[in-house]
Amino acid sequence: MLDKAQLAKIHIAKKELAMDDATYRAMLQNVAGVDSASKLTVPMAMKVLAHLQSCGFKPKANPKHGKKPTKPAAGKAALMSKIEALLAERGYPWEYLTRASKSGQSMVQRICKVDALEFATAEGLGKLVAALSYDLQRNGRKAS
Structure with missing residues (x-):
């Protein structure tokens, strides 16, 4: 089950991309096979977010999570x-x-x-x- 932050990010993307409800639900059905974001699992939500990003959504980076470590040690x-x-x-x-x-x-x-x-x-x-x-x-x- 999704947490509120991930669900909110999907809805923010919907708003920023100016998607009407029918288009949004069709996108959910095509990308994840569900008709509502509340039915998404975490991997499905990742796919939906990746699709929304390919459509032009630019999420704001959370300073605590989601970044590749900048300089890993040589062995890593x-x-x-x-x-x-x-x-x-x-x-x-x-x-x-x-x-x-x-x-x-x-x-x-x-x-x-x-x-x-x-x-x-x-x-x-x-x-x-x-x-x-x-x-x-x-x-x-x-x-x-």
Whole structure:
């Protein structure tokens, strides 16, 4: 289930793109297979937001979440690039790793046992790569 912030972002995009209700619901049906944003799951919402961005919506960056770490340590740079590629392949933003799920923890907190991606070890980043690769395979694509 979506949190209020993500649902609000979708509605802000609808307003900024001046979408009427019929167009909005048709877009939801085509992109996510639902007729209401309240029925979206987190991955579906990510796809909808990516589609809205491709239509011209420019979200304001939240200073706490959603940014790629600026300068990873030398041993982590390759893993960070792989994570970025896997996120892009699925159409997920960096926020996918740092947004809390139903359990109240983000993917980074559950897998790497740290509060922020910047603090993850190379081993933790490797586990994130494995989790994202598994997600790709589960959804019909082969990870490299």
